[in-house]
Amino acid sequence: MTKDKNSSPGDGIRSLRTSKLFRAANFELYVRPNIVIMVLGLIGIAGCSGYLTYMKYKYEKLGYYAAIKSDGTEQFTKKTSRWD
Template sequence: MSDKREPPKGQPIQSRVEPKGDGIRSMGATNVFRVVNFELFVKPNKYAMSAGVCALTLCFGYIFYMNYKARADPSTYIALNEDETQTIQRRQSKWQ
């Protein structure tokens, strides 16, 4: 009897052992895939995440602010076009 253990026949031998926890980072991928799916290959960073959350919050806040100002402005109104789409238009006359 020999001391070496042989793998069972019919099963491939793993030539490369991946460290646990690397996930998709350990897969072979093209540079284009890595650029397009950047967040899959970068380790989480709390500072970058907090900056992104702040930037996204400011963007949404600005959009809501512009929407509020457009609705509160008495010189604009929502008009229904002939093709049944709605647009915001400025009033042409103060009598209307």
């Protein structure tokens, strides 16, 4: 791999001559970062993480837990106090 003649400092791997197959397989190494797409991706990931956290909170608030019966099956049982 040799450097192109019209490369500038800071080009990194873009300045190396590579095959078209390598460029196709490693597309993300050759494209410039797109701020709009990165922001949309971060919003999507944050939204999914927030939704999963919300669902876990709501599930734990219901008070059910997985209890394993003597025959090995799993049953969801509501938490109760010994004082009830």
